[in-house]
Amino acid sequence: MERRVNGRSRLIVVGGDAGGMSAASQARRRRGPDDLEILALERGAHTSYSACGIPYLVGKTVSSADELIARAPDTFRRDYAIDVRTGTEVTAIDLERRVVGMIGGDGMFHEEHFDHLLIATGAVPRRPDLPGADAQGIHGVQTLDDGIRLRAEVDERSPRRAVVVGGGYIGLEMAEAFLERGVEVDLIEAGPEPMGTLDPDMGRLVRDAVCEMGVRFFPGTRVTGFDTKDGRVRAVLTEDAEFPADIVVLGMGVRPNSDLARQAGLEVGPTGGIVVDPRMRTSVEGVWAAGDCVQTVHRISGAPVAIALGTHANKQGRVAGINIAGGYARFPGVVGTAITKICGVEVARTGLGEAEARRAGFEFETVTVRSSTRAGYYPGASMMTLKLIAERRTGRLLGGQIVGRENAGKRVDVLATALWNEMTVEEMAGMDLGYAPPFSPVWDPVLVAARKLEGAL
């Protein structure tokens, strides 16, 4: 099937971030440059960076953009013999002729042939189609270039008031970043609480914490447009009010960037993500996809989901690269684990929330416990709140949520591992988790919650 030129076949990677470059590196590791030519096309200037680190770049927790770059284009060229072309935008994919059309750094269109194609076009921020939404000073935070621009603007203009639209992970992390830069923050959220991937009762705890830090939070508030002057944003407009803003960040979530794939005729699922099998194969032979642009399976609901997260992109890219190189690997799906920290408040969730569980047809019970992160007498102990959801009758864990301070959030990994193994809360209550006063009370919070939920079922 491979058309070998000078004895080599060719892999084209569209998108030079986590998914794309993980795949490219893995493929290279297994097939040398005499066997497989690898061409990686990236629209922006950077490769393999931590998009999750952008809020910390803006907040100056991280001092320079270079720190967020795992491997620069030159590293891939030199150490991996991968032909990385930055500033190159792929505009079309012709699956019949097996060519990719692109506009290069020189502004000229040209085409390249591929034997294997990996689509790793990532996600794009949801932007409201509202008057003024294209004004200067309104930022999405998706690519490293976005982050660099945003930080430069904060540096140069020293804004006094920021408005963040959307109270999810990115929105909250950006709110923290502005606080750290001494900028006042209004956080506008359409839903009732921040962090919509938590149940409202847990989101409420995040709201309280965020307000305590000095963020002004406006729930149930929908943006209707932006007031601008000379092409620059002056205020965010909502149905009831006007929020003056020197700078605006849109944290309204992202959607899989699957337009190119759809136009090429590849199957795109109900989530907007490219449909792939566990080996990251698309609906067309020799065409692969990985990262934020694909949909995967949620192991608890069984439903397709598109979750933009670097850790999935890296794993999927690795799986794709191994398979492209003739190896065998499968991406096993996700359980929906996510974690963040805002000004010392740790927030984490995994599995299904109440609304998701209901949608998936589960009957369930929940329990919420407050517990100490360490033995009560040990310095640094603080209270955390842990909520578990389990299926009625079987007692199988369906999900868990955590809001707390230091040493609270990463406990979500125990829940994620339990979910992965379809444990019941009864089994969980017996687990042998690490106990010593600096790490846990004698009954670990996870055990306490599991035990209580077992009793409630």
Added chain:
Amino acid sequence: MERRVNGRSRLIVVGGDAGGMSAASQARRRRGPDDLEILALERGAHTSYSACGIPYLVGKTVSSADELIARAPDTFRRDYAIDVRTGTEVTAIDLERRVVGMIGGDGMFHEEHFDHLLIATGAVPRRPDLPGADAQGIHGVQTLDDGIRLRAEVDERSPRRAVVVGGGYIGLEMAEAFLERGVEVDLIEAGPEPMGTLDPDMGRLVRDAVCEMGVRFFPGTRVTGFDTKDGRVRAVLTEDAEFPADIVVLGMGVRPNSDLARQAGLEVGPTGGIVVDPRMRTSVEGVWAAGDCVQTVHRISGAPVAIALGTHANKQGRVAGINIAGGYARFPGVVGTAITKICGVEVARTGLGEAEARRAGFEFETVTVRSSTRAGYYPGASMMTLKLIAERRTGRLLGGQIVGRENAGKRVDVLATALWNEMTVEEMAGMDLGYAPPFSPVWDPVLVAARKLEGAL
């Protein structure tokens, strides 16, 4: 089977700490005082305390012994209607006549009848049968009374030099406590490295850390006796050297305190622990045992083990109490999880070490990785070392060990949960663990290690 007096039957609990009082509380919760009389006999002055907190009491991280007490005798008497008798030593158990013989606070011997008997006599420190071992200034650290005495002695005598014999958990925690009290510490260990429940390569990392803190560590050193003057210890003697000491702590491990049970005719296993089934029943009807005095099953090796740890004692006590009260609960065994922190160094292990795996007949591969606890660019990131052991051919995880700094140790819970579910390292490498820069690099250390071990198998 129950001989009801005034309509009530009677439970006698021997030992008023974690295992005993958890059982008593659970039994009370399910059977009121009109139905079940509960008599709890405790040799010492305290009930339900955190023995694990004793080093922190001595080191003054914890200011008073009261903080270590979860529930005092009066609380049990008042709120649980449990007849707690402190200062009461049980000297004999007659299983034929179903009576317990004891010497009470008044120094008089008397007997009490039981319908149900729970033995929760805990563990006793191993004490070397060596010349001078009974001298003043030589301390075991097992009961809260031991801890209070030891702290008082440090307060009163302001020792300049301490010798700690045994480099396990207690030994290291006591070494830290002495350092915090400004006392010089020599740590004498018979084995090659401290923390003998780790493999020597991981123990070596602990040794390096401990030495860096200023502890003098002497491996391969066996105590031959104690030099005393006027009944008080002056030095610890070994084959090659003499270690001057103003105070000595023996941290040579503990053994199940099963003598009373053995004398009564109950079956005691090869570990020295009382043999119980998963419901915590001994070999004799109506006689139960829980806590450090019993043996349980190691879920990975399948072998009986006796592991003295508050978290097991609490769980076992709870299980015993539920069953005694006519409910149904089972203790599922352990996977050998343990964790500690010494001067900022976090050490944890679970499952089998190399030597244990070999003894259990496993063929295995190991991998050791060094990884960052957070994204490398995020403040507070530090390197941790993680070792995994997996069975050859099946790839099943057998054990894991961690040495690192802040945010390293509690990751052992993911390994413990994976062990509990008999996961292979291949399955583990795909898990959906929490990722955000403040919590983990994009490839969590657990995933990195699992992936590498998968490759090595």
